[in-house]
Structures are given as C-alpha cells and as structure tokens.
Amino acid sequence: MVHVLMITDPGIDDSFAIMYALLNPEINLVGIVSGYGNTPKDISIRNTAYLLNLAGREDIPIVAGSAGPLSGEPVQFYPEIHGKEGLGPIKPPDNIKNIKVYDFNKILEIIKQYSGNIVIVSVGRLTELALMFILYGNNALKDVTAFYIMGGAFLVPGNITAEAEANFYVDPIAANSVMEKAHNVYLFPLNITNRAIITPEVIHFLSENSPTPFRPLLKPAFDYYYHAYQKNVPGIKGAPLHDVVPLMALVNPDFVQYIPRRVRVEETGPAKGKSIADFRPKPDPEPIESLDQIGLDANFQKFVVQFMEVFLRGNK
Ligand code: BDR
Ligand code: CA
Numbered sequence: 001m002v003h004v005l006m007i008t009d010p011g012i013d014d015s016f017a018i019m020y021a022l023l024n025p026e027i028n029l030v031g032i033v034s035g036y037g038n039t040p041k042d043i044s045i046r047n048t049a050y051l052l053n054l055a056g057r058e059d060i061p062i063v064a065g066s067a068g069p070l071s072g073e074p075v076q077f078y079p080e081i082h083g084k085e086g087l088g089p090i091k092p093p094d095n096i097k098n099i100k101v102y103d104f105n106k107i108l109e110i111i112k113q114y115s116g117n118i119v120i121v122s123v124g125r126l127t128e129l130a131l132m133f134i135l136y137g138n139n140a141l142k143d144v145t146a147f148y149i150m151g152g153a154f155l156v157p158g159n160i161t162a163e164a165e166a167n168f169y170v171d172p173i174a175a176n177s178v179m180e181k182a183h184n185v186y187l188f189p190l191n192i193t194n195r196a197i198i199t200p201e202v203i204h205f206l207s208e209n210s211p212t213p214f215r216p217l218l219k220p221a222f223d224y225y226y227h228a229y230q231k232n233v234p235g236i237k238g239a240p241l242h243d244v245v246p247l248m249a250l251v252n253p254d255f256v257q258y259i260p261r262r263v264r265v266e267e268t269g270p271a272k273g274k275s276i277a278d279f280r281p282k283p284d285p286e287p288i289e290s291l292d293q294i295g296l297d298a299n300f301q302k303f304v305v306q307f308m309e310v311f312l313r314g315n316k
C-alpha cells in the first residue's frame with residue numbers, strides 16, 4: 001500500500017484519476033490539493049469535495065491550491081473540454097459547498113506524518129509543487145519518496161500549442177523549477193498519456209456494471225470529454241485519461257517504460273512550456289541526481305484492463 005498526496009485540477013480526467021485512487025486498494029490517498037487549471041480553484045475544490053462525499057471519504061483532507069501561475073498572468077480555463085462546472089454536464093449539489101478546506105501548510109503536516117513513505121502525484125499545473133519547494137525548502141521535501149507528474153510532450157506535438165502540453169504551458173516557470181528541484185521524478189508526458197485511451201464502450205459497460213458510488217457520473221462526464229476530443233482529434237476512438245496514467249504506473253511498476261534524462265522547460269517565448277531532453281544516442285553527461293525518469297512507452301492494453309478492474313471492484 002502506497003501513501004499518495006495528489007495535486008489536481010478536476011476537470012474530467014482528474015476526476016477519473018481521483019476516483020481511480022479512491023477505488024484502488026493499493027493506494028492510500030492521504031490528501032488532495034486542488035487548485036486552478038482546467039477550472040477555477042473554487043470549482044476544482046468543490047468537485048474534489050463532491051467525489052470524496054460520494055465515496056464517503058470526507059476524512060481525506062482537501063487543501064486549497066493556487067489561483068493562478070507564478071508569472072501572475074491571467075488564467076484561461078477550458079469549459080469546452082471539461083464543462084463549465086469541470087464535470088461535463090454534472091453540477092454537484094449545493095450542500096457540497098460547505099466543506100472543510102485546509103490551507104497550504106497542511107501539506108507539510110501530511111508529508112511529515114508519512115515521512116519516508118509518501119509519493120506526490122501531480123496531475124495539474126505545476127504551481128503548487130513549485131510553491132512547496134519555495135515555501136518549505138528542498139530539505140523538507142527530501143522525505144517524499146518520489147514525484148509522479150503528468151506533464152510535457154517530447155518530440156511530439158503539444159495539446160495547447162504546437163510545442164507545449166497544458167500542465168507545463170500554463171505555468172512553465174513552475175514546471176522548470178520543479179524539474180530542477182524535485183528528486184526521484186517520474187514524468188508522464190503526452191507521448192504516453194495521449195495513448196491511454198478509454199473507449200465509450202468501456203465506459204458504457206462500467207456505467208451499467210460498476211458497483212461504485214461513482215457509477216452515475218461515469219457516462220455523462222466521459223461523453224462530454226470524448227465529444228471535445230472528437231472535435232479536436234478527428235477519428236479518435238475514445239478519450240485519453242491522462243491523469244490516471246501516473247497513478248496506474250505507481251502501483252504497476254511494469255506498466256510504463258522509462259528513459260532517464262534531465263528535463264528542462266522553456267519558460268518564455270514562442271516555445272513557452274515546451275519540454276526538452278537530450279535524446280541523442282550519446283547525450284551530454286548530466287549528474288545522475290538530475291536525471292528524471294521519462295515515461296515514453298507503456299502497455300496500453302493493460303491500461304484498459306486495469307482501469308476496468310478497479311472500477312468493477314467496488315469501494316475498498
Ligand atoms: C493535462 O492537462 C489537463 O487539461 C488534463 O487534466 C491533464 O492533466 C493534459 O495535458
Ligand atoms: Ca489535470
């Protein structure tokens with residue numbers, strides 16, 4: 001069993017990731033930081049609270065993340081992909097607004113509590129993770145076992161610009177700083193998450209057979225997200241659940257194949273948010289502690305099977 005602190009911006013694929021973490025018996029979710037990203041911060045927090053409420057897991061602390069990137073630039077949200085409320089057509093009931101939300105220092109408390117045995121899984125913008133290094137210093141985070149991060153696109157097109165993936169693009173200063181400061185980084189770029197496709201057939205099967213409290217959400221949330229992908233990627237047969245990938249990789253060590261390289265992120269200019277690594281056959285030597293494990297291939301059949309297994313198991 002691995003203790004996991006998630007950083008999220010739900011968002012439809014984030015919501016599937018949260019549900020997956022809640023349902024997987026090998027994952028002990030010890031906190032969820034929710035901030036701006038796919039939706040504004042207050043909506044991300046409310047959606048997180050809704051999922052925890054459905055699961056009967058209000059004991060898991062929700063921590064308020066950031067409202068915008070380190071640059072202070074205005075934020076653009078993505079209702080066309082995730083819906084105005086972040087869950088496609090679903091609007092959580094009004095009573096979900098009255099929830100307890102912890103401030104940022106709760107993160108340090110959680111890390112200390114699980115010191116030496118906690119993994120941070122970041123599937124939103126990188127602002128919160130960068131702020132943790134700024135506020136707490138590298139030393140306080142040395143007892144985090146590993147950082148599993150969804151972000152980047154290496155030598156393949158981005159999904160926000162031709163060059164950049166969304167989580168890196170929106171706060172490239174944070175992304176670059178996290179890549180420099182964090183140790184034991186496992187990175188899950190679009191190279192693999194774009195291929196982690198779940199089809200409507202799978203979701204429709206689960207929406208009839210999943211014994212979980214999330215069952216009514218699965219089809220409407222997925223269909224909204226899938227329709228957006230159909231517009232952006234003509235001919236696509238399903239939708240990529242990017243944010244589920246790092247969690248699945250964490251509990252299935254042979255699911256993803258990694259290549260160790262130092263990752264940098266362009267902070268400004270026309271290639272803002274672009275992730276860079278040296279993939280030449282003979283890359284420049286870099287200190288071993290600066291290398292990040294970049295997931296560049298994965299067993300996508302296993303992804304579908306494992307995803308279904310977890311949603312068919314029921315509450316743990
Ligand atoms: C990432 O960006 C967000 O929109 C998704 O939730 C995912 O974390 C994919 O580029
Ligand atoms: Ca996300």
